[in-house]
Amino acid sequence: MATSLTVLESPATTCCSPITGGAMSSEDATALAAKFKAIGDPTRLRLLSLVAAHADGEACVCDLNEPLDLSQPTVSHHLKILVDAGLLTRTKRGTWSYYAIVPGALPALADTLQV
Amino acid sequence: MATSLTVLESPATTCCSPITGGAMSSEDATALAAKFKAIGDPTRLRLLSLVAAHADGEACVCDLNEPLDLSQPTVSHHLKILVDAGLLTRTKRGTWSYYAIVPGALPALADTLQV
DNA sequence: CCCATAGATCGACAAATGTCAATGAATGGG
DNA sequence: CCCATTCATTGACATTTGTCGATCTATGGG
Numbered sequence: 001m002a003t004s005l006t007v008l009e010s011p012a013t014t015c016c017s018p019i020t021g022g023a024m025s026s027e028d029a030t031a032l033a034a035k036f037k038a039i040g041d042p043t044r045l046r047l048l049s050l051v052a053a054h055a056d057g058e059a060c061v062c063d064l065n066e067p068l069d070l071s072q073p074t075v076s077h078h079l080k081i082l083v084d085a086g087l088l089t090r091t092k093r094g095t096w097s098y099y100a101i102v103p104g105a106l107p108a109l110a111d112t113l114q115v
Numbered sequence: 116m117a118t119s120l121t122v123l124e125s126p127a128t129t130c131c132s133p134i135t136g137g138a139m140s141s142e143d144a145t146a147l148a149a150k151f152k153a154i155g156d157p158t159r160l161r162l163l164s165l166v167a168a169h170a171d172g173e174a175c176v177c178d179l180n181e182p183l184d185l186s187q188p189t190v191s192h193h194l195k196i197l198v199d200a201g202l203l204t205r206t207k208r209g210t211w212s213y214y215a216i217v218p219g220a221l222p223a224l225a226d227t228l229q230v
Numbered sequence: 231c232c233c234a235t236a237g238a239t240c241g242a243c244a245a246a247t248g249t250c251a252a253t254g255a256a257t258g259g260g
Numbered sequence: 261c262c263c264a265t266t267c268a269t270t271g272a273c274a275t276t277t278g279t280c281g282a283t284c285t286a287t288g289g290g
Contacts, residue, residue, distance in 0.1 A: 019221065023182070024164040029157040037155030041248085042144040045151075049139040061267060067138070074249055076268055095257050095266045106134065110228035113221040156278085176237060189279055191238055210236045210287050 018112045035109055038085035043068060044078050048106075051088065051099050058091070058100040133227045150224055153200035158183060159193050163202065163221075166214050173206070173215040 024032075039045055046068060051059050065075050079099055082088040087105050091098045139147075154160055161183060166174045180190050194214055197203040202220050206213045 019160060019164050020167040020216075022164070022168045024161050026157065026161070029160040029164070033155050033157040033160050035155075036151050036160075040148050040152030040155035042141065042148040043248085045134060045144040045148050046139050046141070049134050049137070049144070052135040053137050062265095070248095071250055072267070073251080073269080077248080080268085092256095092267090097267060101135075106228040110225040113225035113228075158278085177235095185278095186280055187237070188239080188281080192278080195238085207237095207286090212237060 018114060020114075032112060035085050035087070038081055038087060039109075041078070043070065043074075044082055047075070047078055047082060047099075048087065048101065052101055058098045060096040060098050062096070064099075133229060135229075147227060150200050150202070153196055153202060154224075156193070158185065158189075159197055162190070162193055162197060162214075163216065166203065167216055173213045175211040175213050177211070179214075 019032075039048065047064060050064055050067060051057070054063060061072065061075055061079065064079075065072050068075060079088065079090070083090050083099075087102055088099050089102055091100070134147075154163065162179060165179055165182060166172070169178060176187065176190055176194065179194075180187050183190060194203060194205070198205050198214075202217055203214050204217055206215070
């Protein structure tokens with residue numbers, strides 16, 4: 001895997017206009033709400049936090065399973081939601097799946113809340 | 116259902132430690148997730164946007180009812196969720212209820228996503 | 231007083247969500 | 261080969277959520 005060039009076609013940087021930038025379109029609202037909904041769950045916030053705090057910014061499911069005290073399928077379920085929302089990446093190496101935060105995704109989300 | 120789920124407001128400036136600032140406590144995650152969950156809905160995002168874009172930064176239910184094409188009870192329901200989350204204030208003047216964005220609430224939320 | 235208006239609350243309902251146990255799929259070691 | 265490990269998927273379940281119609285509670289005007 002050639003050290004990730006992955007220019008992230010547009011995942012993080014372009015999302016929606018900021019909330020306070022005038023009335024929102026229904027489409028923008030739906031797209032943006034999907035991302036906020038993804039982080040609108042305690043378990044998923046802790047997952048992001050755990051991944052970010054882990055060595056090299058990535059962690060496998062086995063690293064996340066124990067501190068959350070949830071079943072492995074449940075953790076995988078939440079990780080999938082975060083990946084689908086464009087907030088996490090998944091990389092498989094050997095038997096393990098490594099999750100990492102999509103670069104710039106959270107700041108981009110934060111920008112939509114700024115004035 | 117009498118769940119209310121009040122987020123227990125303090126200044127709106129202090130909420131939780133940022134996501135990327137090390138592993139999150141379960142309590143912080145729950146409190147922060149409640150706020151993100153509040154804005155994790157298209158209708159509520161549009162409500163915030165409409166209120167922010169309205170004259171003097173405040174709007175009554177009658178202003179919000181029509182552009183959303185939802186019933187009045189539904190709009191009131193969403194407004195209550197935003198108030199309980201500490202994102203909107205409600206002020207009653209005469210027959211009307213005026214909603215406004217809590218100053219600094221959104222930037223404070225944004226900060227928890229920044230690096 | 232009576233009534234119209236604005237908005238909150240209630241009761242009900244379908245749909246979505248979070249969780250788990252069980253199972254399936256891929257990988258690597260003996 | 262077989263088997264253990266890691267993780268994803270499936271099916272099931274209770275809970276929560278978004279929505280509406282109906283009703284209740286002010287408030288203000290005649």
